[in-house]
Amino acid sequence: MGAARPNPIQWLWYAVGGRLPARLNEWVLHDVTCPSWVWRHTARSTVVISPFTLACLLVPGPLWVRLGMMGLAVLVGYYFSFSYMVESCEHRAAKHGxxxxxxxxxxxxxREEAHAEANARARARYDARYRQDTPAHIAPDAETR
Incomplete structure (x- = not known):
């Protein structure tokens, strides 16, 4: 990952779906693939959801209704954000070249690299248990084919 990063204004624009300059394309790829990509997506979603949630406070009516509206706005906003998280990140990367x-x-x-050793151990245990030599009475007869 290079040293090029967006400034705060560029990041806000990027968080709401804007396109960054071409020199930041590698940073965008890092943003959607680094180990903390889910947390970064959550931060971007929060930037989008917050104005709608705070606007609920301006609606006339009892406080409990406004707080309920805020809760529902957060719930629905994050639900759809997390439901389409992978697709959103893919689109973001594709939009940046x-x-x-x-x-x-x-x-x-x-993910495969991080879990390679554990997967190899699990595969060895599976093979030792289920992939032993097949008994003759179960093996398909070559002459019947």
């Missing part, structure tokens, strides 16, 4: 599927591929490769 990366091939579709690049972000998911990078995250998948990192």
């Amino acid at each position: 990366h091939a579709p599927g690049t972000a998911h591929g990078i995250r998948q490769a990192a």
Whole structure:
């Protein structure tokens, strides 16, 4: 990851769906693939959800109704944000010049690398238990084919 990062105004624009300058394309890919990509997505979602949530306070009516509206706005906003988190990050990366599927591929490769040793141990245990030599009375007969 290079030293190029967006300034706060650029980041706010990026958080609400804007496109950053081309020199920040690598930072965008890092943003949607780093180990903390879910937290970064949450921060971007919070920037989008907050104005709508705070606007609920301006609606006339009892405080409990306004607080209920705020709660529902947060609940629905985060629900849809997290439901489409992967797609949103893929679109964000594609919008900044990366091939579709690049972000998911990078995250998948990192996940596989992080869990390679544990997966190998689990595979060895599985093979030892279920992939032993097949008994002759169960093996398919070559002559019956």
